[in-house]
Amino acid sequence: MTSGMSTSGQWLIKGAAVTGGEPADIHVKDGVIAAIGQGLDAPGAAVLDSGGLVALPGLVDLHTHLREPGREDAETVETGTRAAALGGYTAVHAMANTEPVADTAGVVEQVWRLGEQAGYVDVRPVGAVTVGLHGKQLAELGAMADSAARVRVFSDDGFCVADPLLMRRALEYVKAFDGVIAQHAQEPRLTEGAQLNEGEVASRLGLAGWPAAAEEAIIARDVLLAAHVDAALHVCHVSTAGSVEIIRWAKSKGWRVTAEVTPHHLLLTDDLAGGYDPVFKVNPPLRTRADIEALRHGLKDGTIDCVATDHAPHPVEAKETEWAAAANGMTGLETALRVVQRAMVDTGLLDWAGVADRMSARPAAIGRVPGHGQPLAPGAPANITLFDPAAGDTPVDPSAHASKSRNSPFAGMPLPGAVIATFLRGTPTVLDGKVTR
């Protein structure tokens, strides 16, 4: 496919379906898209035969756990961003629940610098809302916003900002620097010791239930607060049909609410927990068929703005235990686009232009990420993902993943498609499905 690495730094991507539309050539030069058209001529450029591939603007993940600093046994910024590039991502938001927590300018700058050094994607650190994620006292949100990391998204993800007064204050406070609070919606009192979606499966398996109302109640409260103080609210990993309805209602009022859904919540149901394998244990939990349908339609009609992976790597010993003792979370960066193809494109709910919007344009807008999410057009930064939708169903093999961790719920599951190449500002990070360095 490739005619060797480009010595001139120029690339000619030939014959890709640009955002799923007509096949065209894309000329990449000096880190930007120089031209898009038929039969382009670009002497000195390395040619990338891309017939049959779809060209998307580089994917942007609003929700990833890179684990560094503190949990390098599960993932590092380097391994996590390498995995991201292989998944077609050019920018990822790194959640704050590291050790130490990213609640100061110092930690967020460290994470940002590690991302720069690794060079696979642009890493946008997310700042904690409260000190230590304890939910008691606001962290120095302004300092994090002003730091070299330029934090704009703040989240206590892993924990809910449950205190309504604190949530109100946080929503108001970040208006000063165009920030957004991303809420992990989980009423703690209703989910103490919860293990699995409260429903028929949990009841039969003897696992404490995580009721949908515990997510919906917080979202309902927060959209009202956001409306009241005219602030931006983002809802992380929406997982229930009721949540989708509440968000739809809030948007119909013109309130500044955005929302994300994970790939696994678009495809997997709670009955997978039947064998008590903790690879299916995640927070919020997998839910029912009806919830999946509502989430898919919510993503289709834009009620849910974007797909965010919530990539949550864990070492083997954290998942190879009895269910109650296992950690929550699933990896997702390397499988996201394939899952979205199966759940949304192959079902006719979304076309590739829609995928570009939900996985690049909107997350970049919500995260206020400069230079990403722009449509593929001359003058735009050359953040490009080349994907082969016809690659055929192949079973997912976590042992071949670049992520340090193997906890993928899709292990062994045949999924369509494959990421062939990823370009970050004109430089390929992935070619022929492999990292370039």
Added chain:
Amino acid sequence: MKRHLISAGDLSRDDAVLILDTAQELESVGGRAIRKLPTLRGRTVVNLFYEDSTRTRTSFEAAAKRLSADVINFSAKGSSVAKGESLKDTALTLEAMGADAVVIRHPASGAPHRLTNWVSGRVVNAGDGTHEHPTQALLDAFTIRQRLGGAAHMGTVPVGAGGGGGGGAGGADRRGQGLDGLRVTIVGDVLHSRVARSNVLLLSTLGAHVTLVAPPTLMPHAVEAWPCRSGYDLDTELRKSDVVMMLRVQQERMNAAFFPTIREYRRRYGLDAGRMALLPEHAIVMHPGPMNRGVEIAAEVADSARSTIVQQVANGVTVRMAVLYLMLGGATEETA
């Protein structure tokens, strides 16, 4: 029978009847001068108990020993388990010791499932979290069958006679019988009860009609999907019950707002002498133990002729002998 006994749902009707029939034949062993059979000689049974439970553990131990198996007891306290050794590592240790069967009791639902990934022997679930306790359901079914037979056979053995004793010549022969048509009411903290879950599955497999009674807060969320009826009113159900099974209620539930006070719980859901009088004449009262006398069950009820509580304990050994024999007595390699 399936390889492991983890859920009562693993047993077909034929499997369950076979276990009960085998237990009936083994019952006479306890009355003999030599209370031992050579059948499991050379087999090693490990009791892996992560929760304190002298009653169940000694029951399994007695059952294994009566069949001449070697028994190794691993209890959570005082072993490497207490020092935080993972379930997997403990399993690998047992595997290295050549356990033919592991009987596991664990506070986490699903622990026996996990264990099957790491040991090559048979796994018997002796109670996992709030999930299941299949041998308890089996000994309950055995006790019911002994006392009442199925609805068609009721009255062939008078209440209180029991079927135990030496030689097998005294009790009614219930071979091949299920519990068809019997009305069983299970009362109490169903939400947290592994005994209830296993009994609902097993008793309905054997043809009984099961009804659950509990306050709404202690009724499982999706109970409509279970093979039983459910209701909140105990007095209505008592009048049409052949068997009443009382579950233990724990003090801690009061603190988590499942019910306001022990007093109110006892008033609405406790089986006292007055309620016992509502029962049909032949009906029996059961309890898996340990009891909270004066809470879910009054002392005079527990000690009455209707009560099978002591028999249940005796039957526990017999039923567990049957399970261990059927699992380990023959060839243990998978043939299918």
Added chain:
Amino acid sequence: MCAMRPEPVHEPGPGGPGDPGNLAGQSRPRPDGQGGAVPAGPGPQGWKAVLTPEEIRRALTRIAHEILERTHGGDQVVLLGIPTRGVFLARRLAARIGEFEGSPAPVGSLDVTLHRDDLRLRPARALQRTEVPTDGIDGKTVVLVDDVLFSGRTIRAALDALNDLGRPRAVQLAVLVDRGHRELPIRADYVGKNLPTAHREKVRVQLAEFDGADSVLLGEVDR
């Protein structure tokens, strides 16, 4: 309605787990009498009747008399049949003794499953009934009753099982057919018919109580 039973194994062939020819579909008594008919299901070809119902009747009468002779009038005798068909034979003998002496001999059954030496070769088998008469066996003359004596392993298991139940004064053995090929030093005290057989042949006893009619059949194993 009784649950389906896994097949009761009767006679362990030498080195092997049991006689498949004897077991095919025969777990329930057939209500229609088919005296001498070829058994249903897969099995050896060309069954030949080697004992008629009349001959069986006479043999049992003779055995009953022999028991009475050798036990001085049947005092202190307990008949224990080995399930399945040994039990029916034991009951017939007990009834005959009752006809001759005025009171029937105590009769019961002795399941040998748990003492078999080939237990571990097949999945665990269902247990049969062990029923000991109320006066027990201590100090009594126990006569074990079985339909066919072959390798002798069943009887060895029966002696072990008997050991767990008590201490008889003596143990004797009555069989309807002795077909030879002993693998252990075991012999019968009372034999209905000595039937020399080739090892590969199969012997099949049918009794009215269980199979609908009485007969003893000999057949070749289909190669």
